Amino acid sequence: xxxxxxxxxxxxxxxxxxxxxxxxxxxxxxxxxxxxxxxxxxxxxxxxxxxxxxxxxxxxxxxxxxxxxxxxxxxxxxxxxxxxxxxxxxxxxxxxxxxxxxxxxxxxxxxxxxxxxxxxxxxxxxxxxxxxxxxxxxxxxxxxxxxxxxxxxxxxxxxxxxxxxxxxxxxxxxxxxxxxxxxxxxxxxxxxxxxxxxxxxxxxxxxxxxxxxxxxxxxxxxxxxxxxxxxxxxxxxxxxxxxxxxxxxxxxxxxxxxxxxxxxxxxxxxxxxxxxxxxxxxxxxxxxxxxxxxxxxxxxxxxxxxxxxxxxxxxxxxxxxxxxxxxxxxxxxxxxxxxxxxx
Numbered sequence: 001x002x003x004x005x006x007x008x009x010x011x012x013x014x015x016x017x018x019x020x021x022x023x024x025x026x027x028x029x030x031x032x033x034x035x036x037x038x039x040x041x042x043x044x045x046x047x048x049x050x051x052x053x054x055x056x057x058x059x060x061x062x063x064x065x066x067x068x069x070x071x072x073x074x075x076x077x078x079x080x081x082x083x084x085x086x087x088x089x090x091x092x093x094x095x096x097x098x099x100x101x102x103x104x105x106x107x108x109x110x111x112x113x114x115x116x117x118x119x120x121x122x123x124x125x126x127x128x129x130x131x132x133x134x135x136x137x138x139x140x141x142x143x144x145x146x147x148x149x150x151x152x153x154x155x156x157x158x159x160x161x162x163x164x165x166x167x168x169x170x171x172x173x174x175x176x177x178x179x180x181x182x183x184x185x186x187x188x189x190x191x192x193x194x195x196x197x198x199x200x201x202x203x204x205x206x207x208x209x210x211x212x213x214x215x216x217x218x219x220x221x222x223x224x225x226x227x228x229x230x231x232x233x234x235x236x237x238x239x240x241x242x243x244x245x246x247x248x249x250x251x252x253x254x255x256x257x258x259x260x261x262x263x264x265x266x267x268x269x270x271x272x273x274x275x276x277x278x279x280x281x282x283x284x285x286x287x288x289x290x291x292x293x294x295x296x297x298x299x300x301x302x303x304x305x306x307x308x309x310x311x312x313x314x315x316x317x318x319x320x321x322x323x324x325x326x327x328x329x330x331x332x333x334x335x336x337x338x339x340x341x342x343x
Contacts, residue, residue: 080111
């Protein structure tokens, strides 16, 4: 076997490179696994292997490959039953399953398609044919997943970018908002959650590749790189502020292996503050305090943001509570958050 570590145990997955598509080979014959594994690795794929259907399902519980090469006839759980289990998981909706079988009877071919297979090759397999079929199905599956994701995120300012900063797809609104990151000299004003060490007040650097093709502005590319190195906390956000408008970039998750979906949001704090003040008869300072309270900030945080002492923040909050007829921070925050959905 080319790499024994890929066989056992299935609960300990090897590290897989982001830059390579991953193929899971399921076959109860070690010689077949060795031949196919060597062939696909030489063609640029990362390879996982399993000797039976149960081991294959254990692998798939921990990682979603780009394709599965599945032996139809195996002892115990055969390939057809294994495929049924694979396709029962919604995450594998677009996962291409290619059957390997010595059977050319049309009944078995039809059965393979009926349980969710997308293609089949006959044994003895021809390595070049297998590589070509997998390449075509991996490409089609990736495009389908990206298309589905584009439909799901709709008309929002979203984009798909690689870890290198290369933009694979972007909505028209995202293209407009990216220009603001590239033209403003803004740095990081806040990095949320567990990536604080990445962090505040990073200097903006001009992007030397800005005209070489669609790429993230350097300030966002640097943030994405640090975010990935920090362990991919999916709640992390990059935030800048200029002219009363906060711009927040947030990673929604993976598009495909090595590509990330990023949402670009804008919040007009000045407009929100004015609306809160008018709706609840607050002073401008009281409205500002309420706005940041609704975003989960402590008195110390609010004081740092607005340039006032925590005790002054508390004094403003007492006035806010009275005008809103509430007694707790949570109640005031809920009212402000509900009001914010209207503008």
